[in-house]
Amino acid sequence: MFHGFGYDSLTEDYKIMLATEGPSEVMMNVFSLKRNSWRTYEYLADLRTTDQQGCFLNGALHWITSGTITSLDLADEEFKEIVPLPYCGNTDYSFEGVTSARNCLYVYNDPTEDTDFCIWIMKEYGVKESWTRVIKISSEILARQVFVEVDKLELKVVCILENGEVLMDHEGKVLVSYNPKTRTFRNIIKGKEDDEFQATTYLETLVSPVTAAEGGGGAKNM
Numbered sequence: 001m002f003h004g005f006g007y008d009s010l011t012e013d014y015k016i017m018l019a020t021e022g023p024s025e026v027m028m029n030v031f032s033l034k035r036n037s038w039r040t041y042e043y044l045a046d047l048r049t050t051d052q053q054g055c056f057l058n059g060a061l062h063w064i065t066s067g068t069i070t071s072l073d074l075a076d077e078e079f080k081e082i083v084p085l086p087y088c089g090n091t092d093y094s095f096e097g098v099t100s101a102r103n104c105l106y107v108y109n110d111p112t113e114d115t116d117f118c119i120w121i122m123k124e125y126g127v128k129e130s131w132t133r134v135i136k137i138s139s140e141i142l143a144r145q146v147f148v149e150v151d152k153l154e155l156k157v158v159c160i161l162e163n164g165e166v167l168m169d170h171e172g173k174v175l176v177s178y179n180p181k182t183r184t185f186r187n188i189i190k191g192k193e194d195d196e197f198q199a200t201t202y203l204e205t206l207v208s209p210v211t212a213a214e215g216g217g218g219a220k221n222m
Contacts, residue, residue, distance in 0.1 A: 001026065001047075004054025004061035007207070008074040014209055015074050017054065017061060019047065030077055036212035039077070047079065051097040051156075057105060058125060062098050064107065069098060086120045086131035093118065101160035108157050111139040113150050119157065119166065135166060135180050145185045146170040158199045172196040 001019045008015055013034040020027045028041040047065060054061030060071040060080075068081050085095050085107060093109040100106065104121050111117035117137045124130035143150045148170070158167040158175070166178045167188070173196060175189035191197060 002049045002052045002054065002063055004056065004063075004072065006054075006056035006059070006061055006074050007205075009059060010075040012207070012210065017072060017074075028072075028077075028079075034210050034212065041077070043079065050095060055098045055100050055105070057100040057103070062100075062105060064095050064098050069105070069107070082126050083122065083128045086133070087128075091115060097156060099157045099159065102162075106134075106157070106160060108155075111137075111142060111150065111153050111155065113139065115139065117142050117153075117155065119160075135178075137178065145176055145187075146174040147190075159201045167199070169199045172198055175199055 001021050004017045013032055016031040018029045026043040026047045030039045049063040054063050060073045062069055062071045068084050071080050071082050095107055096110040098107050106119055106121050108119045116139050118133055119135040120131050120133050122130055139150045143153055154171045156169045158169050160166050168176050173191045177186045
């Protein structure tokens, strides 16, 4: 159903989270690299998300659920609803995904013929009044940039760079960068019709992964 990967600074452990659908509940499976083992939890609440991959920030993974952002704290492995999505007045935005940059959460909508593509920033973590729209792009212009009709747009924000540029992926076929200062686009990758890729980001760190030693209770660095 959805998944995520992040670092638990409290236990100095990397964790992988996989949510699967049971007969009447959501099964949350958490793998600890340090313990080299899985834990499984059952949740009766409906935790369906708009995006599969969780966004890591402040020691937690984040997804968009029904009208809000839900987080999974990697230390206590508990779900929490942290803040409602931005209030947009009479405009009916369908929020598609969440990402992070410069220690802030961002959300973006699914562009349609009636709504532009927009990105909002949560300037203060967990405070709904701090939502601010920072980017607005015409859906028609964006569709032309990735060579499709507006109703075929399937965008994912891969990351927001330090200079403010937004890196977007359309269906794993086109990777495009948008500069909000100059309002210009730059195509990074334009695959062939049958090509498909997945773009992701990484953070350099001096923290080495620690795993359970084979046949013992000690640990070793990889």
